[in-house]
Amino acid sequence: MSATHAAGAAPMGASASPALPRWSRVLAVGVLLALLAFAIFGPLANLFLWAFAEKWYFPNKLPQEFGLKFWEQVFAPRGNAIASLGTSIWIALLTVVFSLAVAVPAGYALARLRLRWRSLILLAFLLPQAVPNLPVYVNIARVFYEIGLAGTVTGVVLVHASHGLVLAVWIASAAFASIDVSLEEAARNIGASPWTCFRTVTLPLAAPGLIASAIFVFLESLDEFTGTYFVGVPDVTTLPLLMFNASMGGNYQIASITALLLLVPSIGFMLVVERFLKADVLAMVGR
Amino acid sequence: MNAREEAGAGWRGYALVAPALAVIALFFVLPLGLSAVLAFRAKDGGLTLEHFAKSWELYQTDLTFTIGIVLLSTVLIGMVAILVAGYLTLGENPRAVAILRWLYRWPLFIPFIVTGQIMRTFLAKNGMLNHVLVGSGLIDPLAAQSVLDWRGIVIAFVWKQAPFVTLLLAGAMASLETQHIEAGRNLGAPRWRVLVDIVLPQVRGTLLVGLVLSFVTMLSVLSVPLMINPNSPTMITVDVAYRINTHGDYAVANALCLMSLVVAAIGAWFYLRQSTRALARQR
Numbered sequence: 001m002s003a004t005h006a007a008g009a010a011p012m013g014a015s016a017s018p019a020l021p022r023w024s025r026v027l028a029v030g031v032l033l034a035l036l037a038f039a040i041f042g043p044l045a046n047l048f049l050w051a052f053a054e055k056w057y058f059p060n061k062l063p064q065e066f067g068l069k070f071w072e073q074v075f076a077p078r079g080n081a082i083a084s085l086g087t088s089i090w091i092a093l094l095t096v097v098f099s100l101a102v103a104v105p106a107g108y109a110l111a112r113l114r115l116r117w118r119s120l121i122l123l124a125f126l127l128p129q130a131v132p133n134l135p136v137y138v139n140i141a142r143v144f145y146e147i148g149l150a151g152t153v154t155g156v157v158l159v160h161a162s163h164g165l166v167l168a169v170w171i172a173s174a175a176f177a178s179i180d181v182s183l184e185e186a187a188r189n190i191g192a193s194p195w196t197c198f199r200t201v202t203l204p205l206a207a208p209g210l211i212a213s214a215i216f217v218f219l220e221s222l223d224e225f226t227g228t229y230f231v232g233v234p235d236v237t238t239l240p241l242l243m244f245n246a247s248m249g250g251n252y253q254i255a256s257i258t259a260l261l262l263l264v265p266s267i268g269f270m271l272v273v274e275r276f277l278k279a280d281v282l283a284m285v286g287r
Numbered sequence: 288m289n290a291r292e293e294a295g296a297g298w299r300g301y302a303l304v305a306p307a308l309a310v311i312a313l314f315f316v317l318p319l320g321l322s323a324v325l326a327f328r329a330k331d332g333g334l335t336l337e338h339f340a341k342s343w344e345l346y347q348t349d350l351t352f353t354i355g356i357v358l359l360s361t362v363l364i365g366m367v368a369i370l371v372a373g374y375l376t377l378g379e380n381p382r383a384v385a386i387l388r389w390l391y392r393w394p395l396f397i398p399f400i401v402t403g404q405i406m407r408t409f410l411a412k413n414g415m416l417n418h419v420l421v422g423s424g425l426i427d428p429l430a431a432q433s434v435l436d437w438r439g440i441v442i443a444f445v446w447k448q449a450p451f452v453t454l455l456l457a458g459a460m461a462s463l464e465t466q467h468i469e470a471g472r473n474l475g476a477p478r479w480r481v482l483v484d485i486v487l488p489q490v491r492g493t494l495l496v497g498l499v500l501s502f503v504t505m506l507s508v509l510s511v512p513l514m515i516n517p518n519s520p521t522m523i524t525v526d527v528a529y530r531i532n533t534h535g536d537y538a539v540a541n542a543l544c545l546m547s548l549v550v551a552a553i554g555a556w557f558y559l560r561q562s563t564r565a566l567a568r569q570r
Contacts, residue, residue, distance in 0.1 A: 026380065033387065040390060040391070042416065042419065043415070046408050046414060047409075049415075102306040102307040103307055106303055109299075109301075115304070124308060128311065132503060134547070135545070138318075139318035139541070158310075165307060169307055219396055225399065225509065229509065229528075240400045240510075247403075248514075252408060256404065262400075266401075269396050270393065
């Protein structure tokens, strides 16, 4: 048996490790992949079970009763999940519009114009990601309270936007930088004004990257917890806040259903991200 | 605004960047500065270190605990990312590579708060982890225990952040020149040698950036420790929320925040050193 496998492994030549026959390596890879699959999907499956469990008491391995009772509760017209979902999406949309409005010009300038403090400016946008956010949220909540922005959608959008800007600016800048300059030059040479050139050549070419950055900002806002926790109270309840309150109140079903709602856009984006964020743009990030 | 029309473009460039910078300055740098001011201000308005003394006295265990958890998580994330990205780049079984590429990214955009909720149920005493371990005969039913302590926080962090670093790393590895890798392989070097000696040195910068970003992010995550292990010893973020929500004590909260800022600054220093070196190389 081992002889045939050894013979089978031989044609792989120098590239195969001689220590292990081929089948045992395939088996090892298979086992490792299976373990990884459990590590990734096990927790997700557990969440899924909780979302459809109507009764699940220790020490049962699976819920005693499955059902949609809690889904009805979550989606009831008077239920606050729908309202929170609406609030969350509205805040995320506003955050995207606001972030891109300031990030696209900044990204273009950083990619194309010779700025003396360029790397310093790029680093400045990194600040909100590279510095623990808690002190910022804690104190901005205080400031917003004094100027009447605490507990308002505007206040939450501003907090989300300042945190999402690094992604927006860096990705926008990378998207612009990955465009071949000669295309813009060609447009300029045949008489296009800078604005026309930007609108008809640069912007369409950068669009996939810009869409990616918009989705990043949207998701980050949708999922944001800590900033909303401090700035949004008591009037702005986003989906993550609702989930947190349900979980802390011991209502695992409601918490799991809300978590599932938050998972849908996250996983959807994960599946398509590479369509928007090509390797050439990724390679320019932070350059 | 053509790329080669540099003359006179200077002020326009800064004008384009200004609004974005203003947002950062107003809604990030300013509150951060306020944090520093409040942490040092005594009740009479003078300078004081009493808030730091009090923070240290009350929360030194949690501070050590926080640094330990975040460091351990960072190391584990780095190891997972290197292994997965390395296999994606050098793996010879195309089917396994495709499966791995499809598999590793699932937690990529799952928010921390959802990760917290997921792990809260998965790692509990009656969670799926224990059911599977008991069911497969790996542990005794009586030995089943909740992992919802520091281990749970570490697991949640690694689960959530490793795909992010892996994505960055695999991207960097994919854009490497394949000649070096092939040369190494042709000389008969085993794959792990190629990974350690040829691939990793070239993507060190990307790995470090990913790890530093993860380190700092984890340092200020509130939801995961709050949901997995809110009781002492826990992470500093939980203490900060507690000081504010229960005592309205902004002074001690800000002192605690500044302490974690110092920890993050050490991480940022690594990043800056790396990026200035990269800048020097480009010139």
